[in-house]
Structures are given as C-alpha cells and as structure tokens.
Amino acid sequence: MGHSVRVRREEEKGTISWKIKFRNGTVKDFVSPITTKPWGKFIPKLSEGDKPNQGEINSQRLYKEPEGLNTNEELPSVPKESFKKGVYY
Amino acid sequence: MAKHKTHFEDCDVLVVGGGMAGTGATFEARHWGRDLKIICVEKANIDRSGAVAQGLYAINCYMGMQWDENQPEDHVRYARNDLMGMVREDLGYDMARHVDSTVHMFDEWGLPMMKNEKTGRYLREGKWQIMIHGESYKPIVAEAAKKSADKIYNRIMITHLLMDEAKENRVGGAVGFNMRTGDFHVFRAKTVIVAAGGASHIFKPRAVGEGMGRTWYAPWSNGSAYALPIAAGAKMTQMENRIVLCRFKDGYGPVGAYFLHLKTYTQNANGENYEKKWYDHTKELVGEYIDHHPTPTCLRNHAFIQETMAGGGPIQMVTTEAFQDPHLETVGWENFLGMTVGQAVVWASQNIDPKYTNPELTTSEPYVMGSHATCSGAWVSGPEDLSPPEYFWGYNRMLTIDGLFGAGDTVGGSAHKFSSGSFTEGRLAAKAAVKYIEDQKAEGINVTDKQCEDFKAKVYKPLDTYTVAQNEITGGTVSPSYISPIQGLQRLQRIMDEYVGGIATNYMTNENMLKRGLELLTWLEEDLEKVGAEDYHQLMRAWELKHRALTSQCVTEHTLYREETRWPGYYYRGDHMKLDDDNWHCLTVSRRDPKTGKFTMEKVPVYHIVDENEKKKAS
Numbered sequence: 001m002g003h004s005v006r007v008r009r010e011e012e013k014g015t016i017s018w019k020i021k022f023r024n025g026t027v028k029d030f031v032s033p034i035t036t037k038p039w040g041k042f043i044p045k046l047s048e049g050d051k052p053n054q055g056e057i058n059s060q061r062l063y064k065e066p067e068g069l070n071t072n073e074e075l076p077s078v079p080k081e082s083f084k085k086g087v088y089y
Numbered sequence: 090m091a092k093h094k095t096h097f098e099d100c101d102v103l104v105v106g107g108g109m110a111g112t113g114a115t116f117e118a119r120h121w122g123r124d125l126k127i128i129c130v131e132k133a134n135i136d137r138s139g140a141v142a143q144g145l146y147a148i149n150c151y152m153g154m155q156w157d158e159n160q161p162e163d164h165v166r167y168a169r170n171d172l173m174g175m176v177r178e179d180l181g182y183d184m185a186r187h188v189d190s191t192v193h194m195f196d197e198w199g200l201p202m203m204k205n206e207k208t209g210r211y212l213r214e215g216k217w218q219i220m221i222h223g224e225s226y227k228p229i230v231a232e233a234a235k236k237s238a239d240k241i242y243n244r245i246m247i248t249h250l251l252m253d254e255a256k257e258n259r260v261g262g263a264v265g266f267n268m269r270t271g272d273f274h275v276f277r278a279k280t281v282i283v284a285a286g287g288a289s290h291i292f293k294p295r296a297v298g299e300g301m302g303r304t305w306y307a308p309w310s311n312g313s314a315y316a317l318p319i320a321a322g323a324k325m326t327q328m329e330n331r332i333v334l335c336r337f338k339d340g341y342g343p344v345g346a347y348f349l350h351l352k353t354y355t356q357n358a359n360g361e362n363y364e365k366k367w368y369d370h371t372k373e374l375v376g377e378y379i380d381h382h383p384t385p386t387c388l389r390n391h392a393f394i395q396e397t398m399a400g401g402g403p404i405q406m407v408t409t410e411a412f413q414d415p416h417l418e419t420v421g422w423e424n425f426l427g428m429t430v431g432q433a434v435v436w437a438s439q440n441i442d443p444k445y446t447n448p449e450l451t452t453s454e455p456y457v458m459g460s461h462a463t464c465s466g467a468w469v470s471g472p473e474d475l476s477p478p479e480y481f482w483g484y485n486r487m488l489t490i491d492g493l494f495g496a497g498d499t500v501g502g503s504a505h506k507f508s509s510g511s512f513t514e515g516r517l518a519a520k521a522a523v524k525y526i527e528d529q530k531a532e533g534i535n536v537t538d539k540q541c542e543d544f545k546a547k548v549y550k551p552l553d554t555y556t557v558a559q560n561e562i563t564g565g566t567v568s569p570s571y572i573s574p575i576q577g578l579q580r581l582q583r584i585m586d587e588y589v590g591g592i593a594t595n596y597m598t599n600e601n602m603l604k605r606g607l608e609l610l611t612w613l614e615e616d617l618e619k620v621g622a623e624d625y626h627q628l629m630r631a632w633e634l635k636h637r638a639l640t641s642q643c644v645t646e647h648t649l650y651r652e653e654t655r656w657p658g659y660y661y662r663g664d665h666m667k668l669d670d671d672n673w674h675c676l677t678v679s680r681r682d683p684k685t686g687k688f689t690m691e692k693v694p695v696y697h698i699v700d701e702n703e704k705k706k707a708s
Contacts, residue, residue, distance in 0.1 A: 001438075005434050009225075016225070018426045020437050021437060023440050030426055032426070032427060035199040035200070035229065036199045036201050039199075042198055042199055045236045046237050047119055049120070062516050062517070062520060063116075063190075064190055064194070068189075069155065069189050070193065071155050077186075078475060083477055084697045085696050085697075086695055
C-alpha cells in the first residue's frame with residue numbers, strides 16, 4: 001500500500017504520461033508518444049482505394065504488395081524441388 | 090428462453106475476434122472483396138482487445154528485407170531452431186515474406202517507430218525485434234479494421250460455429266450472445282475466419298488470492314481459438330507444445346528488451362552464471378540441440394528450472410549496471426509502462442528500483458498459443474507455391490473444414506508471428522476467404538433455424554440451471570446442484586497443474602498422470618453441463634470455461650501421444666525424458682469426433698523447405 005502508478009493519455013497531443021510513486025515516496029515520471037500523425041487521418045479506407053488488378057486474387061500478393069515491401073522485387077518463394085521430408089538440419 | 094431476442098445477420102466474411110489477427114483479416118478482406126459484406130465480432134471492444142490491448146513496446150517480427158537485415162528463410166531457420174526442429178516451414182516462410190509490408194503500413198498509419206539515429210533504419214532490439222512506442226498500437230490498428238468492416242460487433246462472445254446442412258464438413262457461420270444485453274446473435278456466413286485468443290488460465294497460475302487473474306498472456310484469452318474449431322471437428326496440431334515464460338516475478342514484465350537492448354543478464358542468488366552449470370545435463374537429454382545458436386528458449390528455461398530446484402534461487406536479472414545510464418533506465422521503465430503496467434505497480438509497491446536492486450525472475454505457468462514462441466493450433470492449408478502436397482488443400486490458412494479459416498493464435502505450426510505476423514496472417518486468411526467465395530465454393534449453404542435454436546438452448550442453459558438450483562441453497566452460496574464458473578475454472582486449473590505438467594510438479598508429467606488427468610477432465614466435462622450463471626457476465630465466464638476445458642482435453646491428448654521430451658523447460662515426460670528424433674521428428678495432428686467426443690491422433694511428416702544456413706552461404 002502507499003504506492004501508485006497514474007497515467008494520462010492525450011490523443012490530441014499524441015502523448016501518454018505516467019507518474020510512478022514508490023511505497024517509500026520515490027517518484028518517477030515518463031512521457032511517450034502514442035502516434036506520429038493526427039489521430040486516424042492516415043489510415044486508408046480500402047473501399048475507396050484502387051481496386052486489385054484482374055487475376056491478382058490468384059497471386060500471392062497482398063494489398064500494396066510487392067511495392068509495400070520497399071525491396072523493388074517480387075515476393076520471394078522457394079522451389080519445391082528443394083523440400084526435404086523428415087530430415088533434420 | 091423467450092426473453093432472449095435473436096438477431097440474424099447474413100454476411101460473406103465473418104471474422105471471429107478483433108485482436109491483431111482479426112483486425113488484419115477485416116482490413117484486408119475489403120481490398121479483395123469490395124462488394125462483400127464483412128463483419129467482425131469481438132468479445133470486448135476492438136479498440137482495446139486481444140493480446141495487444143495494453144500496448145506493446147516492440148514489434149517482434151520484422152525482417153528488414155529492404156536492408157537485407159533478414160530474409161524469410163532466416164526466420165524459418167530461427168523459428169525451427171527455437172522449437173527444437175519442428176514448425177510448419179511453409180506457413181512461417183509465407184508469413185515472413187509478407188510481414189514487412191504490414192509493418193510499413195503501421196508506420197504510415199502513425200505508430201511511433203523508434204529509429205536508429207546513425208542508419209535511419211528502425212531501431213533493432215534484437216535480430217528480429219524493432220522498438221516502438223506502442224501504448225496505442227491496438228487502437229491504431231483497430232481504426233483500420235473499422236474503416237474496412239461493414240459492421241463491428243463489440244461485446245459479443247462467439248460460443249459455437251454453425252455448420253452447413255447442405256454439404257458435409259462446410260462451415261455456415263457462428264452464434265454467440267451479447268454479454269450486456271443478453272441477446273442471441275446468429276451470423277450466417279459464407280466464410281468464417283477464427284482469429285480468437287489462445288489459452289491462458291488453463292493451468293493453475295502462480296498468481297492467486299489478491300493477485301488472481303494476473304497472468305502473462307491476456308487473461309481473457311480463453312482458448313476460443315481452439316475450442317471453436319475442435320468442437321466442429323477440425324484437425325489440430327502440436328497442441329502439446331505449450332509455453333512457459335521466464336519473466337519478472339509477479340508482474341510478468343517481459344524480458345526481451347532487457348536481455349537484447351539493455352544487455353542485462355541473469356544470475357543465481359550467489360551471483361553465478363548458472364546456465365553453463367547445466368550444459369552437460371541438458372546435452373544428455375537433447376544432444377546437440379544445446380549447441381545451437383541462439384540457444385532454444387525451452388533449454389534456457391530448463392537451466393532456470395533445474396537451478397531453482399537445486400536451491401540456487403531466486404534467479405535475478407542484473408539491472409543495476411545498465412540502469413546507471415539514464416537513457417537505458419527510461420527505456421527499461423517505459424518498456425513496462427507501455428505494455429505491462431502491472432510490473433511497474435509491483436516494483437513500486439515493493440520499492441524495487443532496478444537501478445539499485447536486481448529484480449527477481451520466475452518461470453510462469455504454461456500457456457497454449459500459436460502466435461508467440463510456440464505453435465499450437467489448427468492444422469491449416471499452406472500457400473500453393475510453398476506447401477508440399479500433405480500441407481495444401483486449396484486455400485491458404487483454411488482449416489480441415491471447408492470455408493473455415495484461421496489466423497494468429499488459431500493457426501498451428503507457424504510460431505514466432507507475434508503481433509505483426511498475426512496481423513499479416515489475418516490478411517492472408519482474408520484474401521483466401523474472398524477467393525473461396527469468388528470460386529463459388531460457398532454456394533447453397535443451408536443453416537436451418539433448428540440448428541440455431543438448438544445452440545440457443547445450449548448457450549443459455551447455465552442461466553436456467555442457476556435459477557432453478559439456487560432454490561436448493563439452504564445457507565451461504567453453495568448449491569448441491571450446480572457449480573459456478575470460478576469453481577469449475579479452479580478445478581480445471583488444478584487438474585492441468587497436477588497431472589499435465591504445471592508448476593506443482595515443476596512441469597513434470599507421464600503417461601499415468603496424463604491418463605488420470607483425462608479421466609478427471611471427462612468428469613469435469615460432465616459437471617460443466619451443470620455450470621450455473623447468475624447473470625450475462627457469468628454466462629460469459631461459463632462459456633469461457635467450457636472453451637478452456639475442451640482446449641485442455643486436446644492439450645492432454647497430444648501430450649500423451651508424443652512419447653518424448655521434445656521441449657525440456659516447457660514440459661517433461663518423466664517416462665520418456667529424452668528427445669527422440671528417430672520416432673518423433675514429426676508433427677502431431679488430432680481430430681475430435683464431434684459426435685462421440687473421442688480424439689484420434691496421427692503423425693504427419695515435417696517438411697524442411699529451407700536449407701541449413703551454412704550451405705546457403707557456401708553457395
């Protein structure tokens with residue numbers, strides 16, 4: 001008893017603050033960001049975005065791939081001939 | 090019964106659970122299924138639900154393919170090694186090749202990522218982890234799901250899956266109840282993605298009494314991820330692969346950032362490095378696995394447990410060196426504040442300032458889950474281009490029931506997904522579900538009113554049981570004719586603890602104990618027909634308990650089947666103490682017959698789709 005951890009979360013400021021009070025009276029304060037952008041403004045509504053290309057549903061790509069990987073390459077894969085059953089590496 | 094109104098909702102994609110996997114599924118489903126009706130149902134409120142509800146201080150799964158920090162095959166090697174040789178490598182590779190695009194979206198959406206000042210890259214905590222200010226990780230991600238869904242239902246617990254009555258082994262939706270209004274909800278759906286939670290509180294927890302409910306994994310994760318598919322007759326895999334966590338004592342504060350970023354280390358009460366003391370002993374059990382790098386987590390646990398049993402405890406984390414640096418001290422504290430605030434409360438209450446005192450560690454009670462460092466869960470199809478024939482049946486992440494998909498804790502075999510990988514797996518499942526609908530696989534589903542009415546009677550039975558049986562109480566609160574959810578839960582926890590390898594036996598079990606455990610679990614199952622609930626909240630507790638009990642049966646059957654100790658430090662089969670690659674280098678798969686309730690077990694081969702590291706380097 002006598003200790004406490006209190007918190008204040010402020011979406012408009014984009015921060016969260018904590019105050020820790022030990023049983024012996026020691027106090028520690030911390031502040032962290034909770035977001036880097038105005039709350040929710042940069043989250044897309046997919047129903048209004050570009051539609052997937054014809055046939056893309058049959059590929060392995062997900063939304064915004066492969067460009068969203070930032071690799072300038074296609075999604076990687078593994079040739080099935082190399083699969084090994086039941087051995088240990 | 091008549092007092093509970095029934096609501097019907099027909100949809101194309103039904104997502105059960107709005108945690109990381111469920112929000113990922115809900116989000117992605119809209120991209121591929123522009124005109125489909127997408128519904129997400131959550132037991133709590135998706136803004137703060139699932140394992141990330143409290144926040145997270147690191148994203149534990151990020152490849153960094155753009156900087157060639159890691160490639161998907163490196164992650165397969167890592168997860169395979171940590172799980173003592175066995176994972177579904179197709180699923181792991183698939184998750185890993187997509188996870189970076191997920192993390193880049195989180196960055197765009199406003200999740201505060203820490204950056205390495207020198208390189209400008211995401212700040213690495215370890216080889217796989219990147220550090221974030223993640224107190225609001227979940228509300229940010231939930232926002233994305235809300236923008237994609239036709240409707241999000243909060244405060245509804247899904248209790249059962251509906252089955253199609255026109256075609257055998259095809260899903261037809263799900264039912265549940267709203268724990269605030271008490272209304273019954275029927276979701277008739279063409280596809281269902283189970284993205285519910287793994288299982289905490291099936292083993293007796295260390296925290297009891299005033300600490301009751303404090304667990305490492307989310308206490309509300311009640312095994313619905315497993316119980317829903319098990320009850321419907323889906324195959325499950327590696328359910329014996331429970332996890333025990335080495336954590337800061339009593340608050341379960343995570344140790345990842347402490348080990349990896351702050352470079353703190355462990356010692357026994359005499360200030361000795363105890364891990365090396367147990368090297369020879371461990372080698373006798375598991376052979377060369379102890380020489381692998383990094384040392385598999387279970388083997389580090391093993392040394393911890395042996396040292397404690399030998400009287401070397403308490404084991405401590407040496408923080409007093411790192412915490413002299415004010416920056417590292419801040420990181421150490423904020424690490425808890427942003428994800429496990431209870432640890433800060435524990436330290437404040439006991440005047441533990443890690444700058445001056447080395448805090449105690451402990452090994453937790455076991456948990457069953459598929460998204461963290463173990464891989465219990467449903468047996469699912471992999472992606473077409475990565476899966477051998479035994480692992481592929483048409484749609485990525487589809488269970489052995491047509492139209493039923495899984496993600497996150499639900500999916501077995503794909504360990505080390507964590508938050509970002511679970512969201513990614515939700516995306517994979519959602520795309521496959523949309524393709525399943527486009528391929529006309531969900532035509533002509535018939536779910537009769539009778540099926541829904543039968544479930545409705547079952548769901549509300551604990552309320553009726555309580556109403557009738559409370560009249561038999563002559564004093565106090567104990568009825569001779571019903572058990573309360575908390576009584577049932579504590580009985581379950583004791584059975585699992587004492588017979589299936591919990592803390593009571595230092596994680597030890599054997600064939601005889603497991604068989605006795607199964608007997609006791611059968612009686613518990615019988616008695617749970619007489620669980621009583623006095624209100625809708627207790628009704629939720631009753632159904633959480635039933636899901637936990639069914640999950641526990643499956644865990645116990647699997648533990649009995651695997652006659653070796655594959656993961657010392659997670660559990661021990663005293664009658665088969667050694668790892669046995671000759672007979673058990675395979676995955677275990679179970680199915681419970683929904684009609685008889687009997688489990689059947691089989692071995693399925695492990696496929697290694699990725700070569701050894703050294704070989705690749707040489708080539």
